[in-house]
């Protein structure tokens with residue numbers, strides 16, 4: 761019988777302060793558990809084929825409990841410490857430092873996907889352009905089951921935006937599966953949006 765627990769355990773490398781650097785053969789096909797910036801600084805340059813980044817969105821929720829209008833039930837919002845920043849400047853620095861290291865570890869023809877909501881995706885896009893990333897597309901994730909719009913004072917927020925980019929304008933021969941895009945999109949090549957159900961699993 762396959763021991764699923766030890767198979768999963770063998771795929772995880774827990775980062776420790778005393779580890780100074782990682783060689784590619786030590787970490788290939790593994791998940792490194794640790795602070796992203798600290799871990800990235802230990803990786804060699806130009807080794808990564810593709811990056812998918814889901815950073816804190818800096819949702820800036822009020823400190824009081826959020827209750828639904830009329831029914832008054834409590835909203836289970838993301839209010840974890842990792843999403844709290846003292847200011848936009850602090851958030852921007854956090855994102856900029858991580859993206860700087862990400863750019864260093866990306867191969868010349870690697871691509872990066874970054875996803876966030878309207879709270880931060882525009883800031884992230886500006887930072888990426890300032891760092892020299894070259895944006896290929898923005899892609900829209902359309903949620904078929906978004907959070908209900910209880911107050912009705914603005915549009916239902918049913919999308920998240922992905923930025924798809926290469927390291928710089930000179931990047932050539934990055935991976936794009938046109939045939940696959942044709943299957944799932946509209947038009948000759950496929951359009952920059954996809955429908956998806958939103959699912960959130962909370963762990964304690």
Ligand SMILES: C[S@@+](CC[C@H](N)C(=O)[O-])C[C@H]1O[C@@H](n2cnc3c(N)ncnc32)[C@H](O)[C@@H]1O
Pocket residue numbers: 794795796797814815816817842
């Ligand atoms: C928007 S959530 C995305 C979570 C996950 N990708 C998902 O889809 O459920 C941002 C994640 O970044 C993690 N995070 C925040 N700061 C981090 C850091 N400095 N290093 C590594 N991960 C961090 C948080 O623990 C959180 O799980």
